[in-house]
Each structure stands twice: as C-alpha cells, then as structure tokens.
Amino acid sequence: MQEGGGGGDGMHQLLSILADGEEQARRLLGEVPAAADDQLPLPANKECCRAVAQQLRCTFLKAIAAAKAIEAAAGGGGASGTDSPRSAEESSGAGGVATRVAQDSQGIPKRSRKGLPRWTEKFRIAEASFECTPDDGLSWRKYGQKDILGARFPRGYYRCTYRNTQGCQATKQVQRSDADQAVFDLTYQGEHTCHQKQRPAADAPAVAAARDGGHHPLAATAPIMQEPDVQLLAGLRVETGGLPPSSSFHGHDVSGFSFPCASSAGFLPVELGGQGQLPAGGSCFSPASFASPAVATTLAGSDYFAVTLAGTRGAPGTSELGEVVSAATSSSAAALAVSDYPVYGYHPYQLHQDDDDDLDTLFGHPSSSHGQHGDA
DNA sequence: AAGATTTGACCAGC
DNA sequence: GCTGGTCAAATCTT
Numbered sequence: 001m002q003e004g005g006g007g008g009d010g011m012h013q014l015l016s017i018l019a020d021g022e023e024q025a026r027r028l029l030g031e032v033p034a035a036a037d038d039q040l041p042l043p044a045n046k047e048c049c050r051a052v053a054q055q056l057r058c059t060f061l062k063a064i065a066a067a068k069a070i071e072a073a074a075g076g077g078g079a080s081g082t083d084s085p086r087s088a089e090e091s092s093g094a095g096g097v098a099t100r101v102a103q104d105s106q107g108i109p110k111r112s113r114k115g116l117p118r119w120t121e122k123f124r125i126a127e128a129s130f131e132c133t134p135d136d137g138l139s140w141r142k143y144g145q146k147d148i149l150g151a152r153f154p155r156g157y158y159r160c161t162y163r164n165t166q167g168c169q170a171t172k173q174v175q176r177s178d179a180d181q182a183v184f185d186l187t188y189q190g191e192h193t194c195h196q197k198q199r200p201a202a203d204a205p206a207v208a209a210a211r212d213g214g215h216h217p218l219a220a221t222a223p224i225m226q227e228p229d230v231q232l233l234a235g236l237r238v239e240t241g242g243l244p245p246s247s248s249f250h251g252h253d254v255s256g257f258s259f260p261c262a263s264s265a266g267f268l269p270v271e272l273g274g275q276g277q278l279p280a281g282g283s284c285f286s287p288a289s290f291a292s293p294a295v296a297t298t299l300a301g302s303d304y305f306a307v308t309l310a311g312t313r314g315a316p317g318t319s320e321l322g323e324v325v326s327a328a329t330s331s332s333a334a335a336l337a338v339s340d341y342p343v344y345g346y347h348p349y350q351l352h353q354d355d356d357d358d359l360d361t362l363f364g365h366p367s368s369s370h371g372q373h374g375d376a
Numbered sequence: 377a378a379g380a381t382t383t384g385a386c387c388a389g390c
Numbered sequence: 391g392c393t394g395g396t397c398a399a400a401t402c403t404t
Binding site: 173 | 392393394395396397398
C-alpha cells in the first residue's frame with residue numbers, strides 16, 4: 001500500500017495539527033472542573049469555558065475524521081464516487097472474494113481498528129428480558145455473529161448503520177455473559193462520526209420518566225452544551241473513587257440505553273470498562289458525537305446498579321483513571337448520579353483498563369470450558 | 377424495493 | 391493452527 005501521492009504529507013500534517021488541537025481542548029476541559037465538583041456552583045465564566053472547550057473539541061474531532069476520510073480517499077486510490085468499499089475493491093481487483101481488500105470505506109485497515117477507542121459496558125437486565133438485547137438508542141446494523149470459545153452465547157457484531165454513507169467507524173459487540181445471562185457485555189469500538197440522531201431508547205418508560213423529570217440527556221436532541229453529569233443524573237449517586245473528574249467522562253450520555261422488549265425492564269448497567277481510551281466524540285454534545293461509554297438507567301425491579309468506567313484518552317496523570325459510578329435505587333427513584341457524590345449504593349465490581357477478559361473475571365468466571373465455537 | 381439480518385467463509389493476529 | 395473479526399450472498403422483514 002503506497003501513500004497516496006501529493007497531498008499525503010500535507011494531510012498528515014493537518015491531522016497532526018488537528019490532533020494537537022483536540023488534545024489541547026481536552027486538556028482545557030480537564031482544567032475546568034465540572035459544575036458538580038464540590039457541589040459548588042460553577043462560575044459562569046468557567047461554564048462558558050467548558051462549553052467552548054467542548055465545542056472546540058467536537059470541532060476538532062469532526063475535522064480529524066473528515067481529514068482521515070480525505071486522506072484515505074487520496075491514498076487508497078479508491079476515491080470512487082460511491083463510498084462502498086466493495087465497489088472500489090471489486091472494480092480494481094480480479095473480483096470475487098479472493099481479492100477483498102482489508103480496508104473499509106475510510107481506508108482504515110480492519111485489523112488496525114485496534115487503535116480505535118474501545119470500551120466495555122456491562123448491563124444487567126431483568127430476568128424477564130432475557131430475550132432482549134440492549135438498545136442504546138443509536139442505529140446499529142448487525143453484520144455478524146460468532147460463537148466465542150469458552151462462551152456459551154454467541155457474540156453479535158454491530159456496526160453503525162451509517163458506516164457506508166457517512167463513514168462512521170463505530171462498532172459494538174454484544175455478548176451475553178455465560179455466568180449471568182442477565183448481563184450483557186457491550187464492547188464499543190470507535191466513535192460515532194456520523195450525524196445520526198440518537199433516539200430515545202426504545203421502550204424504556206422508566207428512563208423516559210427520569211428524563212422528563214429533569215433534562216434531556218440525549219445528545220442528539222439536546223443543545224450542545226449540557227452537563228449530563230448534573231442534569232441527566234438527577235437523583236443518582238456516583239462516585240469517582242477519589243479520582244479527579246475526567247473531562248472524558250463529562251458529557252457522556254449515560255441514559256440512553258434500554259432493552260427494547262417487554263418489561264422494558266430493568267436493565268442494569270453493571271459496568272463500564274475502558275480499554276485505555278474513551279471515545280473522543282463521547283464527550284461532545286452534538287448530534288455528531290454520542291458514542292457513550294457511560295450508562296444510566298432506571299431499574300425496574302433491581303436493587304442497584306453500578307457503572308464502572310475505566311480508561312481515558314491517556315492524558316498525563318489520568319491514564320490510570322477509573323471512575324466508579326455506582327448507584328442504588330430505592331423504590332421509585334432510579335436515579336444515578338455521576339461522580340463527585342458520596343455513594344450510597346456500591347457495586348462490588350472493580351474497574352479495569354483492560355480488556356473484556358478482565359471484565360469477565362470480575363464476575364468471577366474466567367472463561368469456562370464450554371466448547372462450542374469456531375466457524376461452522 | 378430497500379434495508380436489515382443470518383450465516384458460512386475468508387482473513388489476520390497471536 | 392486456532393480464534394476472533396469481518397465480509398458478503400442469501401434470506402427475511404418492512
């Protein structure tokens with residue numbers, strides 16, 4: 001694969017500059033404490049700074065994504081009018097499966113997606129919802145399912161519905177825990193760069209009720225600058241585990257999930273585990289960025305839930321960040337609060353910055369030895 | 377008809 | 391060679 005001629009260097013430089021800017025914005029966000037810090041009202045100018053910083057960061061992220069797309073188009077030689085990767089591949093190759101190029105529409109080597117932000121969430125659902133799968137309110141398209149070695153349940157592979165049309169690289173994997181069928185492991189990779197609007201999670205009356213009681217945490221419908229950690233989490237308690245509030249965490253919509261099925265029920269975000277990075281876009285409150293690693297929900301018939309978030313974008317001093325978000329729900333108020341508040345419910349899980357395997361171990365079941373796996 | 381899902385096969389990393 | 395991730399044709403759904 002050769003670098004596309006001409007603008008390659010310039011584009012790299014642009015990408016570098018944009019990345020720097022994004023990093024600076026991120027640091028700025030880190031400098032300005034969240035409104036919830038110390039439960040003190042934040043001076044208006046700081047609020048403004050946060051707003052500007054987040055907008056700035058969103059802008060950089062979008063620009064980076066756009067530049068990458070341009071670079072890919074220029075360098076990959078596949079600058080076809082259609083953004084279908086297949087059409088480009090097949091038109092240039094000998095055709096057929098054997099000539100498939102391991103790049104997608106963004107020119108990103110598929111295996112290189114390991115470099116994309118990746119984080120894991122765990123959800124517990126009510127027993128009645130075992131037939132359900134989590135719905136985070138975003139549009140995903142299932143592109144595969146595979147039996148995983150040692151796992152009783154197959155893993156589903158989803159990508160953004162708008163991958164082809166908008167080049168959105170977000171993907172997620174959904175796997176039910178074999179130790180607890182009510183728990184789903186959701187592994188997200190890549191941030192949404194598309195402009196889809198996050199709809200309210202389907203059939204989640206409880207969640208909707210919580211929103212109605214306060215704010216509209218959905219990024220897509222909310223004005224650009226909201227403080228989700230304050231707004232959408234009214235009534236919830238969250239703990240940061242003594243860690244500084246992460247700018248990466250602020251802004252993550254934590255309420256968009258549901259299980260679109262009967263009993264709407266109770267689904268419990270059990271844990272978030274990062275893999276070193278949070279989605280950059282996740283901290284932006286714009287329709288274009290809503291990859292949300294954090295989760296909030298109401299619990300129908302659940303006693304508590306906890307969310308553990310691990311991993312940051314590697315900012316100095318915060319790379320080991322882990323934010324423990326836990327909440328207990330009593331009676332009707334299924335609320336959740338993010339960070340900076342004392343915890344009155346605590347989940348026994350710990351957070352990891354590691355991968356899914358580690359998360360599994362948190363549930364006390366390292367991969368069992370069930371055999372079903374592999375390609376047919 | 378268009379879009380989504382299913383499922384067997386291919387491919388890359390370990 | 392094994393395994394997980396992705397592709398893509400076939401099939402299903404709307």
